[in-house]
Amino acid sequence: MLTITDAEIARWLGLLVWPLLRGLALFAFAPAFGSSAVPAPVKVALGLAIAAVIGGVAGPMAPLDLSWRTAALVVEQVLVGVAIGFAMRVTLSVMAFAGDLSGLQMGFGFATLLNPQVGVPMPALADFFDLLSTVLFLAIGGHLLLIAALVKSFQIVPVTAAVGGIAPAGWAALAASGAALFQLGVILALPVVAAMLAINVAMAVVSRVAPQLNIMSVGFAVFLWTGIAATALLMPFVAPAVEHLVEVGLRLAETVLRGG
Numbered sequence: 001m002l003t004i005t006d007a008e009i010a011r012w013l014g015l016l017v018w019p020l021l022r023g024l025a026l027f028a029f030a031p032a033f034g035s036s037a038v039p040a041p042v043k044v045a046l047g048l049a050i051a052a053v054i055g056g057v058a059g060p061m062a063p064l065d066l067s068w069r070t071a072a073l074v075v076e077q078v079l080v081g082v083a084i085g086f087a088m089r090v091t092l093s094v095m096a097f098a099g100d101l102s103g104l105q106m107g108f109g110f111a112t113l114l115n116p117q118v119g120v121p122m123p124a125l126a127d128f129f130d131l132l133s134t135v136l137f138l139a140i141g142g143h144l145l146l147i148a149a150l151v152k153s154f155q156i157v158p159v160t161a162a163v164g165g166i167a168p169a170g171w172a173a174l175a176a177s178g179a180a181l182f183q184l185g186v187i188l189a190l191p192v193v194a195a196m197l198a199i200n201v202a203m204a205v206v207s208r209v210a211p212q213l214n215i216m217s218v219g220f221a222v223f224l225w226t227g228i229a230a231t232a233l234l235m236p237f238v239a240p241a242v243e244h245l246v247e248v249g250l251r252l253a254e255t256v257l258r259g260g
Helices: 006-029 040-057 068-106 124-139 142-156 168-209 215-257
Strands: 112-115 120-123
Touching: 006 040, 006 068, 006 142, 040 142, 068 120, 068 124, 068 142, 068 168, 068 215, 120 124, 124 142, 124 215, 142 215, 168 215
Parallel strands: none
Antiparallel strands: 112 120
């Protein structure tokens, strides 16, 4: 006769619940997964499927019981998932920042569109770059790499009875990465910004040579089409840039999990 004890049930529940919590927290912040266009039932179903697989390959985990230790482990799993997803989200947001900086120089700063990734209005060119980076993220298999990082996180931060979680130095590394990511965004937008600067200088010279020319009426169209042309010339370099950003995001997530 088959006998199942309470300890075995608690262990089996732990193998499912801990990966589920970590996975759902990741999906809430990760690119593509965290989009408001993805229904919540789809995220939960995907989380359950991934948790069932991870539970069978990630090794032993702490049992799920009613104790303060379990409550602390719940918070720990959520924070680990948030750290992985947020690291990738912050890294890919470099593309949106580059688009925002370029659009501001082109005169697109006043045009906003609703971004389905974050659910808030963003400048038109920033929204375009953000959606483009998301499509490329999926095209190069970034979502699969993110799930692989989730599986690897159980080796770096295992679910054990001794609650540990992410060290404060790891969160400090995540916060400090903002400066480097800001530099990457400026570098990506630099060709468009340089082109717009050259046009500004040229328009200033024209206004001095031909004062009767209405620069305000001509300048906007010149800035707009020059910016669009410069952005079009930048497109072949977007895919390698997104691929590099995905690698940076994965390294950043691992750095955070390892404690800086």
